[in-house]
Amino acid sequence: MKTCCVVVIGHVDHGKTAIVRALTGIETDRLPEEKKRGLSIVPGYAHASYPSGIVDFIDVPGHEDFIQAMVSGASGARAALLVISATEGFRAQTLEHLEIAAALGIDEVLVAVTKSDLLATAEREDRMAQIRHALTETLLVDVEMIACSALTGEGLESLHSRLEALITQPSQRVAPPDAFLPVDRVFSLAGRGTIVTGTLTGGALASGAQAQLMPPGVPVTLRGLHTRGEERETVQAGERVAVNLRGIAVAQIPRGAVLWSGGDYRPSLCMDVALTRPARGAPTLKHNEQVRVLLGTASTVAQVRLFKTETGGGTYAQLRFQKPIVAFAGQRAVLRRLSPQQTTGGAIVLDPQSTPVRPNDTLRIALLAAVTRQDISGVAANLARAQGGAFSLKQMARLMRRSVEAVQTAFGQRLISLGPGLVTTQGNITDCTFKITTALTSYHIKHPLEVAAPRSVLSGLKVNPELLTHAETVALEIGLIRAHGKRLALSAHDPVSLLTPDQHRRMSELEAMFANAALTPPRQQDLAQDALDRDLMALLLDTGKLWSLPNIALGQTIVCHRDALDAAAAQLRGAFPPPLSFSTSQARSALSTSRRVIVPVLEYFDTQGITLRTNDLREMAPDFAVPPPDAT
Incomplete structure (x- = not known):
């Protein structure tokens, strides 16, 4: 009908x-x-x-x-x-x-x-x-x-x-994708309970369905529907309807409440709007002016914050309310002066769940222009620019006045999921990957002798965290970058190839010093502590020629040559063939080293399965190979 x-x-x-x-x-x-x-x-x-x-x-x-x-x-x-x-x-x-x-x-x-x-x-x-x-x-x-x-x-x-x-005639009015009923009357009937009435927009309502009443944000059940004096199982958009509610009392329903079902309608203190043609003879709205906003069945006061567009006009504005109010994108409002009471014009809600921004926020202004045109690609691009390359499907659907499914259909395969409800496009992933490689390149130029950069170099990128993680994963998979423990580097970065002949010679001297020392390595503080030696030591550690082992009990870290650890494991296996057990003291004597060294060496062997520890005794595993410690 x-x-x-x-x-x-x-x-x-x-x-x-x-x-x-x-x-x-x-x-x-x-x-x-x-x-x-x-x-x-x-x-x-x-x-x-x-x-x-x-x-x-x-x-x-x-x-x-x-x-x-x-x-x-x-x-x-x-x-x-x-x-x-x-x-x-x-x-x-x-x-x-x-x-x-x-x-x-x-x-x-x-x-x-x-x-x-x-x-x-x-x-x-x-x-x-x-x-x-x-x-x-x-x-x-x-x-x-x-x-x-x-x-x-x-x-x-x-x-x-x-x-x-x-x-x-087909309706030209903008309607939400789901049922939205601004409540204009509230009363109770004996034997039935709470009744609300209104003109339904958006989708249909069905008897027995669940819905929400905002405010106060209470879930309700639709006990029954009446229109034109008849009980109905369903009511379509555009009809006057009385809804019998279960789960709420008359006193809980304020003026301007909205009954909705199936959508994402939430009370908000801030809305972005497009101002429509002012009423004849009405004064021009001023920035920060307080006005009465008549929206649906609600009447409330808001502060008007005019956006500064390129032409200097006030086409777009933010309405900042004194109390939360519910609306849908595309809904119309009437603006009136507080004193003297006078209609000044209208407004079209562009984003009913906005956030406060400055009047000269160019990103927000560009987004609102795209929303006004209902340009889905423009809305997606501007949301991505404002939110670090990713955006919420729910937000996109709200601004485009469509369902989430309709937005996904419109984009086809162009949307890439980053997690529940969060999406991006291939272009944004490409841009993010470029930012990652640019940041790593900059770090490598400043620190050419470091094998990898700390991940903190990416923290300054203005990129959505989920997008950053996704782009990093893609860059690793295609071999554009490599992971070095918790650090990252360009795959093409090779600090050893950048050493000068003098630096090569000094690094060889440092490596030989540790190789010759075997399990009596020098303390790092005993080495020359100029910047070059520190960089070269770090490079030896990063390339796996030297290994760093912590002594947790003493709160110290020792550095050994990798060949020394291979030799120590072989020596212990020869001295204590399995299943012969040995103590820490016996291992220290067999390797002719100190407790400062033997404790972190054995603890490392324990973690790698080279030695098998039972209480204070150990035995060598039947088969083993000495892997390098995890890089940091």
């Missing part, structure tokens, strides 16, 4: 409620005060059935004191029926209601000139011409005007015909 939601707007006392009653047979003024005062205070609801479907009417208050109620009712509408009294013509609230409808993105408008039966033919023609002239200064230059009367029935047939035509 096709439906269309139409908001009935216009100046107070111009006959909105009467024309709805004439069209539907339903009285929308329900409150005693409304009947007593003869004007609408809260939105009223009615519907009319046609062969093509159903039109739901929202009769909103026309008095300027009830603008919030008017916006609340109009926010879910697809079209508007503008009611203008033939006896009074175009008035202040006629214009303001039109401007609010435009700010809310309601472009389809029908004009009903009511009370036409009260004017003579010539007077009626003059009034129609006056109204037409007034409309030329709005967006409704060529709109059809239908003269009608709720009392005589004149023009109602034409109105019915135009209204039915709206049902079959």
Whole structure:
């Protein structure tokens, strides 16, 4: 069944409620005060059935004191029926209601000139011409005007015909991918409990389904759905609906709450928006100005932070709220001055879950421009630039007003997963790999005698950590870089080949010193401690010619030549063939060394399975080879 939601707007006392009653047979003024005062205070609801479907009417208050109620009712509408009294013509609230409808993105408008039966033919023609002239200064230059009367029935047939035509027209309103119901009424019924009502946008709601109410962020169950007085199993987007909730009390539901199902809607204190055409005669918004934001059924105060674009204009802004508010990307809002109360224009929510940035943040401005164009490649590129080369699929889906699955389908194989919900592109991986190799190249130039660079050289790269890990893995797999323990180096980097003849000679002298010392190695502090010797010692250790062994008990480290360790293992095997056991003291005597040396040597042999330790005794393993210690 096709439906269309139409908001009935216009100046107070111009006959909105009467024309709805004439069209539907339903009285929308329900409150005693409304009947007593003869004007609408809260939105009223009615519907009319046609062969093509159903039109739901929202009769909103026309008095300027009830603008919030008017916006609340109009926010879910697809079209508007503008009611203008033939006896009074175009008035202040006629214009303001039109401007609010435009700010809310309601472009389809029908004009009903009511009370036409009260004017003579010539007077009626003059009034129609006056109204037409007034409309030329709005967006409704060529709109059809239908003269009608709720009392005589004149023009109602034409109105019915135009209204039915709206049902079959495709909606141009932006909607979220999942069910989103701004709550406009909350009450309870005996035997049923909590009831909320609203105009559904986005996806469908189903009885028995789970949903969330934000705020306060409470999970609820949909006990039942009612629309137009009938119980329903499902309700489609665009319909007025009453939802019976389980899991929450009436007192827990604040004004402006949203019932949603299936999406990623979260309360936020900061939203990025595009400012729409300001209301006629309204003052220009100022940076840091406090305004009232009417968004869905919510009314709250926010600070306007204007972005500084290249043209110096204020096309984009951040709204920073005093309390969390829920919205979806593409949702329309109305902005009003606090004092004097006046509609200043509208806003389109671009990112409902933004973060505060400076007004001259060029990356954010570029992102918002791409979001405005709904340029999926541009949005992805700007998110990646702002977030170190990677971005969240949920964030991308939110900005593009699509589901995560739709975003993945749009990109095909171009998205590469970095972890749950985090993606990048091949171009970003290539850029990150280039940054890694550039950082390593720079380090190798500054420290040519070091075999590898500490991973900390990559910490200065402005790259997402998951992307950095992925790009590093790719670079290792293709042989662009190599790992040296916990350090990294370009595969082409060979510090030995960069030594001068004098450096080669000195390194050979140092190596010979340790080779000749066997298991009585010199202490490092006893060696010449100039910068070159330190670099050459580190190079000997990195290339595996010297090995570093810690003596944990003494808090010391000894350095031995690798041949000395091979010889020591062979010597111990000859002195204590398995399964003959030996003590640390016996091993020290067999190798003619000191306790300072034998303890770290045996502990290293233990860790490598060369010796098998039981309490204070050891025996040699049947087969062994001496591997080098782990490089650091």
